[in-house]
Amino acid sequence: MSQTRSSHLATFDRRAFFQRFGLVFSFLLLMIVLSALSERFLTPSNLMNVLRQATINGIVSVGMTIVILTGGIDLSVGSVLALSVTVGASLMKQGQPVAWAVGVALGTGTLLGVVNGLMITRAKIPPFIATLGMLTVARGLTLLYTQGQPITGLPAEFRWIGTGVVAGIPMPVILSLAVFALGWIFLTRTKYGAQIYLLGDNPTAARLAGVPTDRMTVLVYAISGFCAALAGLVLVARLDSAQPIIGQGYEFNAIAAVVVGGTSFSGGEGGLAGTLLGALLIETLNNGLNLLNVSPLWEQVVKGVVIALALLLYKVFSPPSK
Amino acid sequence: MTEIAIPRLKLEHIYKSFPGVQAVSDVSLNVYGHQILALVGENGAGKSTLMNIVNGVVPLDSGKIYLDGQLVSIPSPRRALELGITMIHQELALIPELTVGQNIFLGREPRRWGIGVDWKRLYAQAQRELDRLGIEVSAQATIADLSIAQRQLVEIAKALSYNARLIALDEPTSSLTSRETDTLFRLVRSLREEGVALIYISHRLEEVFELADRIAVMRDGHLVAVGNASEFTPAEVVRLMVGRELAEFFPKVPAKRGEPVLKAVNLKAGREVRGVSLELHRGEIVGLAGLVGSGRTNVARLLFGADRLEGGEIWFEGRQVHLRSPQDAIRLGIGLVPEDRKAQGLFAGQSVRYNAGAGLIQRLSRWGFIRFQAVNRIVRELVERLRVRTPHLNQKVRNLSGGNQQKVIIARWLGLNPRVLILDEPTRGVDVGAKAEIHALMSELAAQGMAILMISSELPEILGVSDRILVMREGRIVAELSREEATQDRIMQAATGQL
Numbered sequence: 156m157s158q159t160r161s162s163h164l165a166t167f168d169r170r171a172f173f174q175r176f177g178l179v180f181s182f183l184l185l186m187i188v189l190s191a192l193s194e195r196f197l198t199p200s201n202l203m204n205v206l207r208q209a210t211i212n213g214i215v216s217v218g219m220t221i222v223i224l225t226g227g228i229d230l231s232v233g234s235v236l237a238l239s240v241t242v243g244a245s246l247m248k249q250g251q252p253v254a255w256a257v258g259v260a261l262g263t264g265t266l267l268g269v270v271n272g273l274m275i276t277r278a279k280i281p282p283f284i285a286t287l288g289m290l291t292v293a294r295g296l297t298l299l300y301t302q303g304q305p306i307t308g309l310p311a312e313f314r315w316i317g318t319g320v321v322a323g324i325p326m327p328v329i330l331s332l333a334v335f336a337l338g339w340i341f342l343t344r345t346k347y348g349a350q351i352y353l354l355g356d357n358p359t360a361a362r363l364a365g366v367p368t369d370r371m372t373v374l375v376y377a378i379s380g381f382c383a384a385l386a387g388l389v390l391v392a393r394l395d396s397a398q399p400i401i402g403q404g405y406e407f408n409a410i411a412a413v414v415v416g417g418t419s420f421s422g423g424e425g426g427l428a429g430t431l432l433g434a435l436l437i438e439t440l441n442n443g444l445n446l447l448n449v450s451p452l453w454e455q456v457v458k459g460v461v462i463a464l465a466l467l468l469y470k471v472f473s474p475p476s477k
Numbered sequence: 478m479t480e481i482a483i484p485r486l487k488l489e490h491i492y493k494s495f496p497g498v499q500a501v502s503d504v505s506l507n508v509y510g511h512q513i514l515a516l517v518g519e520n521g522a523g524k525s526t527l528m529n530i531v532n533g534v535v536p537l538d539s540g541k542i543y544l545d546g547q548l549v550s551i552p553s554p555r556r557a558l559e560l561g562i563t564m565i566h567q568e569l570a571l572i573p574e575l576t577v578g579q580n581i582f583l584g585r586e587p588r589r590w591g592i593g594v595d596w597k598r599l600y601a602q603a604q605r606e607l608d609r610l611g612i613e614v615s616a617q618a619t620i621a622d623l624s625i626a627q628r629q630l631v632e633i634a635k636a637l638s639y640n641a642r643l644i645a646l647d648e649p650t651s652s653l654t655s656r657e658t659d660t661l662f663r664l665v666r667s668l669r670e671e672g673v674a675l676i677y678i679s680h681r682l683e684e685v686f687e688l689a690d691r692i693a694v695m696r697d698g699h700l701v702a703v704g705n706a707s708e709f710t711p712a713e714v715v716r717l718m719v720g721r722e723l724a725e726f727f728p729k730v731p732a733k734r735g736e737p738v739l740k741a742v743n744l745k746a747g748r749e750v751r752g753v754s755l756e757l758h759r760g761e762i763v764g765l766a767g768l769v770g771s772g773r774t775n776v777a778r779l780l781f782g783a784d785r786l787e788g789g790e791i792w793f794e795g796r797q798v799h800l801r802s803p804q805d806a807i808r809l810g811i812g813l814v815p816e817d818r819k820a821q822g823l824f825a826g827q828s829v830r831y832n833a834g835a836g837l838i839q840r841l842s843r844w845g846f847i848r849f850q851a852v853n854r855i856v857r858e859l860v861e862r863l864r865v866r867t868p869h870l871n872q873k874v875r876n877l878s879g880g881n882q883q884k885v886i887i888a889r890w891l892g893l894n895p896r897v898l899i900l901d902e903p904t905r906g907v908d909v910g911a912k913a914e915i916h917a918l919m920s921e922l923a924a925q926g927m928a929i930l931m932i933s934s935e936l937p938e939i940l941g942v943s944d945r946i947l948v949m950r951e952g953r954i955v956a957e958l959s960r961e962e963a964t965q966d967r968i969m970q971a972a973t974g975q976l
Contacts, residue, residue, distance in 0.1 A: 346842040353835055356824040363783060363815055364835040365807040424826045
């Protein structure tokens with residue numbers, strides 16, 4: 156039974172306010188602290204650097220957000236990224252057209268996502284286990300495929316994706332902003348987005364309300380696979396190297412960005428605006444730790460603690476469960 | 478009943494507000510031992526909040542709580558337990574995977590040599606407690622294997638094992654059959670004899686008058702009346718609850734029966750449905766009665782494509798149809814308001830717009846893009862038409878009261894203009910005001926030519942609303958009664974097989 160009635164009382168809803176803007180404040184706070192501690196932080200080149208660093212994780216996080224909104228999780232993003240880009244890179248090395256290689260790479264990521272989705276909907280394997288399986292299998296296939304050797308010396312027109320600059324803005328930044336924008340439109344303006352929120356909120360009710368739940372589940376993992384592949388292409392284009400161990404641990408950064416961004420693990424609540432801030436926050440933190448010469452040994456610990464703190468704040472200000 | 482000087486629980490000027498709401502306002506109330514106090518009010522009247530305050534679930538803004546004359550503060554449910562206050566919730570708080578005994582002694586298992594649980598002693602003690610209360614359940618049984626009624630009884634046994642002095646029961650009978658209700662009532666009465674103070678929250682006025690010594694009525698956060706049960710009539714209580722006269726409990730507009738829309742022939746699915754045939758016509762409301770577990774809900778789910786048919790045929794407007802999923806049924810124009818609002822109907826964290834428009838946003842789209850203007854217009858109309866009390870369409874539906882949530886789910890279907898609407902327990906846990914509104918709406922829809930199938934465990938509702946009544950028992954339809962020939966006795970006889 157609920158306590159809320161329709162009467163309007165002019166009370167300030169602190170909780171809702173913090174939920175909505177708490178992340179913005181934490182972000183600003185972090186910026187202020189870092190500017191005070193290091194004069195190098197608030198320089199245009201450094202800020203652009205933060206943005207560029209954030210793009211890879213940002214693109215992966217878009218797919219991850221969509222998956223987590225359905226109440227699922229995709230642990231396989233790092234491995235899917237690796238297999239997709241090594242396949243794409245090797246095609247380019249064979250002299251195949253860049254567009255074709257890029258298409259095959261994106262297709263590989265999407266296909267692996269579809270396999271994840273089918274394992275979950277057809278074989279009824281929980282997302283955590285299904286994508287954990289994919290994490291190992293895709294990594295193993297990558298190592299087999301590359302024989303453990305990195306692929307380098309890629310065509311310049313491909314490398315432009317990672318190194319090009321348009322109107323003063325690096326290509327990776329443009330690409331990831333485009334992915335965020337498309338994702339946002341998809342989630343908030345299309346019926347598929349609405350179906351994802353309904354599915355994540357209550358799968359039983361969603362099915363009874365006519366949501367094609369299995370199809371939507373396959374779709375979100377396919378999107379996640381696609382995003383992972385795209386992020387991988389950007390990364391490889393920038394580094395001019397597709398290492399077989401590329402993308403290891405990326406699931407952690409992506410999940411962290413999503414969760415710090417306020418998307419609920421139980422599904423149905425959150426969105427990409429939060430994830431964008433979450434990804435920026437994590438990268439700013441990384442950058443700050445670098446600038447302050449914090450030992451890389453401490454970096455992981457500090458990052459983990461900050462993420463835990465962010466979650467704790469949400470817990471405090473999230474509505475009580477009924 | 479002798480009046481005891483010091484009340485077990487004394488509430489003085491209790492206030493509690495939530496953002497945007499004054500949930501409890503200046504409530505002063507005494508609850509005595511050896512008495513059953515019925516606390517009634519519409520959903521959202523503040524009953525649950527008041528009980529949550531007493532149980533330490535939510536803190537109060539101001540006011541005083543006395544227990545046996547002592548001023549107490551109850552900052553946590555744990556403290557409430559220590560003080561001997563327990564609440565039996567609508568949503569049961571037992572752990573399904575554990576046994577009855579484990580649940581009763583959860584967190585305070587008897588120990589052997591300080592380590593390891595003394596299982597023998599635990600089960601012996603638990604069984605003794607159950608036997609004493611006349612609860613026919615084995616302490617070693619797993620909760621998941623018990624019926625809802627048995628679980629409730631186990632909760633009460635658990636409460637008593639904490640030496641409860643005050644027990645609040647929140648809608649305990651909403652999912653019980655009448656025989657199970659009798660068992661519960663017997664137990665509640667014997668607790669009264671033992672001196673426990675009982676607070677009984679219910680929407681069912683028959684129960685209130687059968688059980689309660691005193692009645693307290695809440696409305697809009699205020700306590701509007703309290704007194705001995707003998708001083709009230711049911712009509713008065715209803716008037717106090719809703720703050721206006723209700724013309725009739727079940728307003729029924731007679732409708733013309735049109736051509737058949739949906740026909741089921743010899744449906745079969747598992748042990749629950751063993752050959753059910755029925756026909757729904759335009760303009761009629763068919764009541765589907767029967768005991769819980771007789772297969773009513775299964776039939777509804779088959780007609781909606783939610784479960785797989787193992788045999789039989791479904792015909793829609795003269796054509797045989799194969800429903801592989803709810804989507805198929807929705808496309809034809811069949812809607813289902815499911816039995817369990819929370820688990821099967823609501824998207825608790827989503828807005829009223831998405832909940833009422835769940836079907837519309839899927840249907841009203843162009844190239845996948847939702848036509849929000851059209852959706853908003855229709856949802857707004859529906860919210861007004863059904864008088865859903867919500868400040869705006871962006872309100873999360875979990876913040877609405879039960880009756881309003883149910884209206885939102887009904888609105889979801891009305892927006893799609895279905896030919897057939899199946900409602901499974903449409904007014905369970907809904908307050909009297911909203912209940913009458915839902916009934917009125919159903920007969921209005923039938924009058925406009927919709928075919929309605931209503932499942933209900935409440936016989937007065939079945940009798941009041943239906944044009945025709947089907948009674949199910951053990952997976953079969955055992956009786957068909959017209960509105961004129963149906964009585965509570967005849968339905969019960971058919972449902973229990975004493976025909």
